[in-house]
Amino acid sequence: MNKTDLIKSMASRVGCTEVVARQMVEVLMEVMEEGLSDGNDIVLQGFGTFRPWKQSFRAGRNPCTGESCPIAPRTSVRFKVGKNLLRAMNKR
Structure with missing residues (x-):
């Protein structure tokens, strides 16, 4: 499963658009990146x-x-x- 597949699966399960699901995935990745970069x-x-x-x-x-x-x-x-x-x- 790649990022696009993950976004499509999330959109269908949550009942939102793929645009919204993509934003959720992008924000999750950004927050995780920031936390790990800070040593957390x-x-x-x-x-x-x-x-x-x-x-x-x-x-x-x-x-x-x-x-x-x-x-x-x-x-x-x-x-x-x-x-x-x-x-x-x-x-x-």
Whole structure:
């Protein structure tokens, strides 16, 4: 399922237009992005937790040449699945 499929599904379930559903998805993504960028966890009870984590500097390797190259530190996001989502996924 991609973003467009999600928007269509939300619109049909909620009974709103796709324009409104698109706005809801966009706002949700913006709020989550802001929260994670500020270093906050996003906890959706029963669904899961999005947590920012710092990746430290490490040495990488160019797969074509085998040459060593540095990989700069960065912040990434981890997701830990919630119990309800895990249960629903394994029900099928």
